[in-house]
Amino acid sequence: MSEAIVVENLVKKYGDFEAVKGVSFKVKQGEIFAFLGPNGAGKTTTVHVLTTLLRPTAGRAVVAGHDVVEEPMEVRKRIGIVFQDPSLDRELTAWENMYIHGRIYGLKGNELREKMERLLKFVELWEFKDKPVKTFSGGMQRRLEIARSLLHEPEVLFLDEPTIGLDPQTRAHIWDYIRAMKEEHNMTIFLTTHYMDEAEMLADRIAIIDHGKIIAEGTAEELKKLVGNDVIYLKLEAPEELKCLQGEFIRGCKVLPDGRVALEVENAAEALPGLFELANERGIRILEVTYHRPTLNDVFLHLTGREIRDESPENPMASFVRMRMRRR
Amino acid sequence: MMEALTTMAYRQLKRFIRARSRVLGMVINPLIWLVFFGLGWSRVFDNPMAKMIFGGVDYLTFLAPGIFAMTVFNMSFIAGVSVIWDKQFGFLKEVLVAPASRKGSILGRIIGDSLVTLAQGAIILVLTYPLAESLKLSGFLPALGVGFLLSMAFSGFGVSLALKMESMEGFQMVMMVLMLPLTFLSGAIYPIDTMPGWMKALAYINPLTYAVDGARHFLVGASVAKFSLGVDLGVLTVLAALLVGLAMTEFERATIG
Ligand SMILES: Nc1ncnc2c1ncn2[C@@H]1O[C@H](COP(=O)(O)OP(=O)(O)OP(=O)(O)O)[C@@H](O)[C@H]1O
Ligand SMILES: [Mg+2]
Numbered sequence: 001m002s003e004a005i006v007v008e009n010l011v012k013k014y015g016d017f018e019a020v021k022g023v024s025f026k027v028k029q030g031e032i033f034a035f036l037g038p039n040g041a042g043k044t045t046t047v048h049v050l051t052t053l054l055r056p057t058a059g060r061a062v063v064a065g066h067d068v069v070e071e072p073m074e075v076r077k078r079i080g081i082v083f084q085d086p087s088l089d090r091e092l093t094a095w096e097n098m099y100i101h102g103r104i105y106g107l108k109g110n111e112l113r114e115k116m117e118r119l120l121k122f123v124e125l126w127e128f129k130d131k132p133v134k135t136f137s138g139g140m141q142r143r144l145e146i147a148r149s150l151l152h153e154p155e156v157l158f159l160d161e162p163t164i165g166l167d168p169q170t171r172a173h174i175w176d177y178i179r180a181m182k183e184e185h186n187m188t189i190f191l192t193t194h195y196m197d198e199a200e201m202l203a204d205r206i207a208i209i210d211h212g213k214i215i216a217e218g219t220a221e222e223l224k225k226l227v228g229n230d231v232i233y234l235k236l237e238a239p240e241e242l243k244c245l246q247g248e249f250i251r252g253c254k255v256l257p258d259g260r261v262a263l264e265v266e267n268a269a270e271a272l273p274g275l276f277e278l279a280n281e282r283g284i285r286i287l288e289v290t291y292h293r294p295t296l297n298d299v300f301l302h303l304t305g306r307e308i309r310d311e312s313p314e315n316p317m318a319s320f321v322r323m324r325m326r327r328r
Numbered sequence: 329m330m331e332a333l334t335t336m337a338y339r340q341l342k343r344f345i346r347a348r349s350r351v352l353g354m355v356i357n358p359l360i361w362l363v364f365f366g367l368g369w370s371r372v373f374d375n376p377m378a379k380m381i382f383g384g385v386d387y388l389t390f391l392a393p394g395i396f397a398m399t400v401f402n403m404s405f406i407a408g409v410s411v412i413w414d415k416q417f418g419f420l421k422e423v424l425v426a427p428a429s430r431k432g433s434i435l436g437r438i439i440g441d442s443l444v445t446l447a448q449g450a451i452i453l454v455l456t457y458p459l460a461e462s463l464k465l466s467g468f469l470p471a472l473g474v475g476f477l478l479s480m481a482f483s484g485f486g487v488s489l490a491l492k493m494e495s496m497e498g499f500q501m502v503m504m505v506l507m508l509p510l511t512f513l514s515g516a517i518y519p520i521d522t523m524p525g526w527m528k529a530l531a532y533i534n535p536l537t538y539a540v541d542g543a544r545h546f547l548v549g550a551s552v553a554k555f556s557l558g559v560d561l562g563v564l565t566v567l568a569a570l571l572v573g574l575a576m577t578e579f580e581r582a583t584i585g
Contacts, residue, residue: 052425087417087421088418091347104335106427
């Protein structure tokens with residue numbers, strides 16, 4: 001079995017409202033797959049269907065080889081999940097939360113204790129293991145949830161907005177854990193996020209979801225190609241007629257009103273050395289270089305006419321509001 | 329099934345230990361009833377005429393099993409309904425997504441809650457003995473057994489109710505509408521025999537009546553009880569089985585959102 005998740009025409013309605021409008025995708029074993037989309041896109045709804053917590057209205061989903069409707073127990077045995085909203089017992093300690101999880105997943109004795117110790121150390125919470133969770137910061141709670149989700153060694157791990165509302169250092173930390181999990185355990189990871197950088201940094205493939213529909217899917221590179229080429233901006237010391245450089249890797253050239261030259265290339269990072277050589281050959285001096293690569297935000301903008309980011313970690317107010325919602 | 333059951337019972341007991349002073353402090357309310365209501369009226373009823381009405385015992389002795397049953401009833405119902413907090417704080421999702429028997433999980437929770445409730449009930453009983461002169465010491469453990477049946481029934485009922493509710497709003501209403509009238513209609517505070525006919529009818533269908541009566545059997549004696557012990561225990565057992573069964577079915581079907 002090389003496909004960890006297969007979803008076909010999945011539909012989920014809440015009453016009359018269609019939150020997921022027929023999505024289809026496949027996730028290969030050992031892959032990190034990201035659902036990138038704005039608030040209300042249907043990410044969490046999809047995750048809850050895939051983790052057997054909601055019944056789909058129509059369509060089919062197979063996770064870790066088992067149908068989520070036909071064999072929910074078989075699916076539950078093979079998955080782990082970090083929910084978007086907190087799901088810890090705040091009155092209990094980190095250790096007790098881990099212990100309860102281990103027990104209801106059928107682990108016990110020394111095996112359980114060893115795994116708990118290893119994971120609590122992995123997420124750097126070992127020294128806080130006997131503190132009640134209600135005294136933990138948001139980032140600590142998130143790390144504990146990640147450790148807990150790994151305790152029973154799931155084949156497929158679902159992470160619903162794993163870094164929402166966290167500060168940049170903590171986010172980077174959590175990204176490290178996620179990468180380590182993939183590398184060490186060849187775990188399949190289904191991630192949802194509305195942070196473009198997160199999808200880009202972590203995911204092998206990304207599906208962009210909006211209003212319950214997948215509007216584009218592919219690697220980050222492939223998605224960016226949807227918008228167009230990279231653009232290199234040059235400030236040159238050269239006669240006007242020589243400014244538009246010719247070269248096989250150059251897709252287009254325009255002299256901007258401010259005198260700068262805009263070159264379209266497929267991949268700016270790879271094109272730059274060639275460009276310097278070319279300029280050298282022609283005796284043109286390059287005074288300044290900048291380049292713009294399309295971002296996933298450009299992709300989203302291109303496909304929907306809207307920005308994906310209504311908030312970001314750099315916008316503390318938005319995160320603050322969000323955290324308060326999380327703690328509701 | 330067993331794993332889920334013992335783990336969830338463990339969780340409820342852990343939570344109790346963490347918050348023991350708060351949880352045990354909840355017996356303040358029944359204690360106020362016992363002291364200010366019970367002790368207050370006991371002087372008024374300190375005459376042969378009144379003693380006859382209360383089955384030949386002093387008022388505090390009559391009242392004590394009633395306050396015990398009321399405590400267990402209130403506390404177990406509150407404990408059951410607190411599933412709503414698991415819904416709100418998200419822990420419920422963790423349980424629902426686990427590959428464990430859901431029936432086992434919720435049964436474990438109800439058992440755990442009932443054990444905690446018994447601790448509260450035991451405290452009330454211990455504090456009652458010095459006040460009520462003719463309570464039987466030998467009735468202590470059997471009375472706790474009656475309390476356990478009652479507690480299983482109402483934790484189960486609380487769980488089913490909480491699974492249907494979206495928030496704590498409206499819950500206050502349910503508490504008000506349910507708790508005090510059921511207590512008054514149980515024969516805990518005054519005998520059923522002297523109630524007006526319509527009240528008597530309600531008392532007969534009130535499950536709490538049988539817990540109060542069962543506790544009286546053990547703590548005071550058959551002479552003050554209204555029904556036979558078999559009837560009391562039978563009603564409570566059937567009720568507990570039904571309500572716990574309902575909670576287990578409801579939990580099996582539970583989804584989120
Ligand atoms: N229980 C529910 N009942 C009714 N509508 C719901 C329910 N849950 C979600 N919705 C609606 O379904 C849509 C998709 O919600 P969902 O939570 O799946 O989005 P999301 O992509 O996870 O968004 P976010 O980034 O805010 O978490 C939203 O419009 C939301 O309002
Ligand atoms: Mg979501």
